[in-house]
Amino acid sequence: MSTLPIIGVWLGGWAINLWLARFDTRASRAAVAAIFGLTLIALWEMTVRIHEVPAVILPAPSQIAASIVQNRSLLVTDFVQTILRGALTGWVIGATAAILAAIAIDRSPFLQKGLLPIGNFVAALPIVGIAPILVMWFGFDWHSKAAVVVVMVFFPILVNMVAGLRATDALQRDLMASWAAPYGASLILMRLPAALPFLFNGLKITTTLALIGAIVAEFFGSPTKGMGFRISTAVGRLDLPLVWAEIVVAALAGTCFYAIVALIERRATFWHPSQRNNRG
């Protein structure tokens, strides 16, 4: 009997969405997604309350929210240590290195043919595995986490950027050549802008990778702060609400990181068809 209200809430949310989905405007789409999310959270809360699931297994959303408020200074420390120092530093260094490497590779067809298959291969590998090695080399603090992130983001960005630098067509290149444009000018004025959509694709993919690398590297050794450290110690103390609080922070950070890059993309590549279609 106790499952009846849960099913009721589910059916109610579903019915509202079925009705809303027929309008298909921007606002109704946002509302449908929001209702779906809220329904899930409500179901979660109700299931935990009604069936008295112990917090050790699955804490209720309200407990997680309480834990976030209670541990906010701890969460901020971890956020700075893992996201800002580890992930962001590594991501910036890795992206810069990959862009420069791509421009260098692009000048030499020999390097392109040699490095691209290897780059594609490495991009598919379980690179997180190098985390223990890099933690050994660079110590427990955020430097080793940034190093893991550099390696993780380098190859996806490299592969995308090299593809992007080749995205100009013969007509455009001929036009630059007929103006006697030197290499530098045609690179900056024509090929880099043409490569931007590809570059941003790589940058967006790697935002998540950067967070994953920074957090997972902390499982192999860290100072007494950081999200990965907190997750593993909180699991040890069976403080599951704190674990989930860290997960919520990580999820929000990941989404915001992605959204910021996507926003910059929209500003920088406003001329690209995929961006123009989004507006219309």
Added chain:
Amino acid sequence: MPRLRLPRPDLGGILPVSTVLLVIVAVWYAAAIGMNARWERDQAARAGTQVSAMQMVGLTLTQDRPVLPAPHQVAAGLYQGLAGQKITSPRSLVWHAWVTLSATLAGFGIGAVAGTALAIGIVHSRSMDQSVMPWAVASQTVPILAIAPMVIVVLSSMGITGLLPKAIIAAWLSFFPVLVGMVKGLRTPDAMQMDQMRSWNASRTQIFWHLRLPSSLPYLFASLKVAIAAALVGTIVGELPAGATAGLGARLLSGSYYGQTVQIWAALFTAAALAAILVAIVARIERGTLARIGHRA
């Protein structure tokens, strides 16, 4: 000076790739000598002896626990792990790779089937599309993998251990690429093709089997390749928490605890080879299937 771009003779893939690989190996050796030298110098200073440059090269490349093992040491470790043991021995990399592979495949299977099923639902129901898709896309930006070890610990506290928890993580990671790819793929038929089906009075089921599914296959395989690599990474990370004794992830962790760098590198290369083989198998199936239904792959 504008240069005329003459068509270059095709160098073939092998020469450039092997050159780059040779360079990498050379750099690796140089780095191994450089990074291991400090320990040898400390040892020599403690013993009050001098080490000549040639001796240093020899010593740095044969250390037991080098900071960076030389390629031949890793190769020896790999050979030792793959062929030097009985495959049932817990020292055998084949055994560890099998533990990882079975969880990967189980998770990949679950994730691919669930992703495809949900994609079919989303394509046919507008309310499902609007409810689920924004969250599916947003969930791609969440570092799910980072919480994998925690999932393992929580599940084991509920009494679920062994293959299943790892498979759940692998399934979760391979689910989203398949879902997003399949939704895109099932929507590729354009209005004209759909109208054609309708003019033949085709039912929804017929449209699905004869139009939507075949035209989604290229997307399906593209996302399957991403998904199987993700499933492997998920399984390996799922093997990281202390307590796991089997699998490539456990090898990585125990290697890092005991400073067995050769063991870490050997496990890493096994994982890399496994990833390459799995992706290659999917690519092979892709080529065969697409050729049979007449796509130009």
